[in-house]
Amino acid sequence: MGVKIVAVSPDRPAKLIETIDTHDLNYTLLSDSSMIGAQKLGIAKRFGAIKVAAYKLNNQNIEAYSGQDHHLIPVPSVYIIDQGGIIRFAQTDNNHRKRISVEEILRISKEVLN
Numbered sequence: 001m002g003v004k005i006v007a008v009s010p011d012r013p014a015k016l017i018e019t020i021d022t023h024d025l026n027y028t029l030l031s032d033s034s035m036i037g038a039q040k041l042g043i044a045k046r047f048g049a050i051k052v053a054a055y056k057l058n059n060q061n062i063e064a065y066s067g068q069d070h071h072l073i074p075v076p077s078v079y080i081i082d083q084g085g086i087i088r089f090a091q092t093d094n095n096h097r098k099r100i101s102v103e104e105i106l107r108i109s110k111e112v113l114n
Contacts, residue, residue, distance in 0.1 A: 003109055008032050010074055012067035035072040043075040043092055076100075080109055088112035 005027035009016055012033040020029060038044040047055070047062065052071050055062055063069050078100050080089035089108050091100055 001106075001109060001113065003113070004028070006030060008037060008074070010035060010038070010062070010072070011065045014067075015065050032074070033066040033068055035066075035068070035070060035074070038072065038074040041077070043077045044072045045075050045094065047071045047073060078105060080105070080112055082113060 006029075007027055008030045009019075010033060011019070011031060013031045016029055016031050019025075032038055035044050048071075052062060062071065062073060066072075073096075075092050075094055076096060076099050077090070077092040079087055082088050089112050093099075
């Protein structure tokens with residue numbers, strides 16, 4: 001379809017290099033460890049101290065991954081943007097376990113980009 005996929009992670013660049021080296025990614029992966037981009041998009045969510053501690057107990061140290069102590073994470077979001085820079089589809093969900101499927105993204109891309 002000629003679609004370019006770009007993913008933005010809250011992880012610092014050094015962590016992204018580990019991810020890229022470990023997985024065979026077929027998309028561009030960028031870092032927003034400062035969470036400035038996520039805040040501008042309105043998709044930054046702040047974790048409280050209890051949640052940060054709980055994540056650390058599960059080997060998910062958001063401070064170590066981001067290199068920051070802002071305790072912000074992005075809300076899972078998908079944007080489909082046309083070649084003119086116009087957002088044709090936007091979806092966010094505060095439930096971090098709920099993600100839009102690849103099949104749904106492809107279906108919507110076909111609808112809005114044709």
